[in-house]
Amino acid sequence: MLTRRFFDTPAWDFDVTKPFAEIERLRQRMDRLFDEWMPSTWKAGRTMGVFPLANLTEDRESYLLRAEIPGVKAEDLDIQATANSVSISGERHIPQEEENVSYHRREREGGRFSRAVALSGEIDPDRVDAKLEHGVLTLRLPKTEASKAKQISVMSTQS
Structure with a gap:
């Protein structure tokens, strides 16, 4: 009751x-x-949430995007770059279990994924370099000359 x-x-x-x-x-x-x-x-059609996890860093010359994509082959990736963004999409294949098994824990997901990252400055999409090593995708995104920081000199007018 x-x-x-x-x-x-x-x-x-x-x-x-x-x-x-x-x-x-x-x-x-x-x-x-x-x-x-x-x-x-x-x-x-279920998605895997925010996948892949990524870190974006920046130096004077370029942005560096590192994304964790364990179990994904290079041929299963589609990387698109524009002047202000980069997107990573692909598919992770997880082998199917036998039919009469029951899961105790199921955290690894397979299927299609997509992740887009906006950049604060412009890059040159034609010079983007991609490398996949040990499940980590590394993208070097070179900045355009217009978006690089310029050193400004200050002139003193004191007598």
């Missing part, structure tokens, strides 16, 4: 010493319900 307690909130009978266990159990039930009722076409 549902009863009302403090502040008119409903209360269910559960062990108050383990509130997080109850929340975790509720989350698992909702996941199962969502998986049962979600059409399979939606499941196939």
Whole structure:
């Protein structure tokens, strides 16, 4: 029976010493319900969130973008660069498990991904250099001459 307690909130009978266990159990039930009722076409279109994880640094001459893409081959990547942005898209293939297995934990996702990064200055898209090594994609994005910082000299007018 549902009863009302403090502040008119409903209360269910559960062990108050383990509130997080109850929340975790509720989350698992909702996941199962969502998986049962979600059409399979939606499941196939699920994305991997913010992937790939990337760091963007800058020096005087260029930007350097490093993205973690473990398990992705160079031929599965599509890299596009414009004057003010770069995008990385591709597909990660994860081998399918046997049919009669049950997962204890499933964190590795396969499928298509896309990530776009806006730049604060202009780059020369024709001179972008890309290297994939040990699951890390490194893009060197050379700045245009117009976007490079210029040293300004100050003249003194003191007598």
